[in-house]
Structure formats: C-alpha cells, structure tokens
Amino acid sequence: MNSKDSKNVGSGNTPPPRGRGRGRGLGLFPGSFDPFTLGHADIVKRALGLFDEVVIAVGYNERKAGWMSVEERVSKIRKLYEGEPRVKVESYTGLTVDFAKEHDITAIIRGVRTTADFEFEMQLADVNRQLTGIETILLPASPQFASLSSSIVRELAHFGHDISSFLP
Ligand code: ADP
Numbered sequence: 001m002n003s004k005d006s007k008n009v010g011s012g013n014t015p016p017p018r019g020r021g022r023g024r025g026l027g028l029f030p031g032s033f034d035p036f037t038l039g040h041a042d043i044v045k046r047a048l049g050l051f052d053e054v055v056i057a058v059g060y061n062e063r064k065a066g067w068m069s070v071e072e073r074v075s076k077i078r079k080l081y082e083g084e085p086r087v088k089v090e091s092y093t094g095l096t097v098d099f100a101k102e103h104d105i106t107a108i109i110r111g112v113r114t115t116a117d118f119e120f121e122m123q124l125a126d127v128n129r130q131l132t133g134i135e136t137i138l139l140p141a142s143p144q145f146a147s148l149s150s151s152i153v154r155e156l157a158h159f160g161h162d163i164s165s166f167l168p
Helices: 038-047 070-080 096-102 115-132 150-158
Strands: 026-031 053-059 087-092 107-112 135-140
Touching (some): 026 096, 038 053, 038 107, 038 135, 053 070, 070 087, 096 107, 115 135
16 A cells, blocks of 8 residues: 555535535445545545535445455545545444434435446345435446546555555
8 A cells, every 4th residue: 555645635625515405414425445546535526516414434344355454444534534524434334224324314325337336236225225215326437437446456556556546
C-alpha cells in the first residue's frame, strides 16, 4: 500500500442535495472498500447530491479475504472525509439491512460497473427490500472509473506497482 499522504476528497467540493427541497435523509454506502478507490469516492460524491448525509459502512465480508484490516480501512476513509461533515464512516458485521435498520437509513446506495455487477446487485437489492422494505439506489459507474476495482488495485500493489493514481 502506498504510504503517500491521501488527498482530502471531502473538503468543500461536494454537491448539496439536488432538486426541490431538502431533507432527503441518510444514504448508506456499504462495501468492502479494500481499498477505497476513486470509483468509490465518485459514488460518494454523487450520493451527496441525493442525500443529506452518507454513511460509508465498511463490512466484514466472509467471501473476500481482507487485504487491509477493517479498522485500517475505516481510519483511512475517515481521514479522506475529515472536511465533509455530511459523510460518516462506520464498520459493521452481519447483514447490511440490519445495520440499515439500526441507523434509520433512507436507502442503500451501490455502484454498478458491468452487467455482472448489475445481476448481483439486482438480487441483493431484491432480497434486502423483501426483508426490510429498504430500497437500493444503483448508480452507474462513471466511464472513467468503470474498469476500476479494489481487487485490481490489490493485484497491482501485490506486484509492486504504484497504485496512487487509483486512490483518492
Ligand atoms: P463489495 O464487497 O460489497 O462488493 P466493494 O468495495 O468491492 O464491496 O464495492 C462497494 C460498492 O462500490 C459496490 O456496489 C461496487 O459495485 C461499487 N464499486 C466498486 N468499484 C466501483 C467503481 N470503480 N465505480 C463505481 N462503483 C464501484
């Protein structure tokens, strides 16, 4: 992992909620964020245009072996958003919908890069809605980040490549 100082992506340049009125509640952006990439930061920025606040929730994912510890991911992401009071960063275990219910979340936010992402996210969104009634908002990846994944970044780091251009 590159130890270069992280850029602060939360200071001053995030959009207010768009459209008529305010009070659009709390968006939950759950994921592994191992590591948190420019693609994730782009989703957070766009979600801030839809919600008053966004909670980035770093989950323990049993299907994915961790590269950084969850604590390390949380502290790095918190540092990125130090200047943005509308972004909170938490960790959680268990089901995303249980976390969502406990925190009175308005909707879950997920990013979609490919048709494979889409199929997976559709199933997840459907199950989550059936369990709790909580809706999922799928944001299409911005073209410049559509090929970017945490796993590719980890792979590049593993072989000694500089990954700083993929990270906020
Ligand atoms: P998970 O293990 O839950 O898939 P990830 O950290 O891999 O966690 O991804 C979290 C969310 O961010 C997912 O909805 C994923 O599709 C989305 N995402 C990941 N990379 C990008 C990207 N480059 N652009 C847009 N969305 C992305």
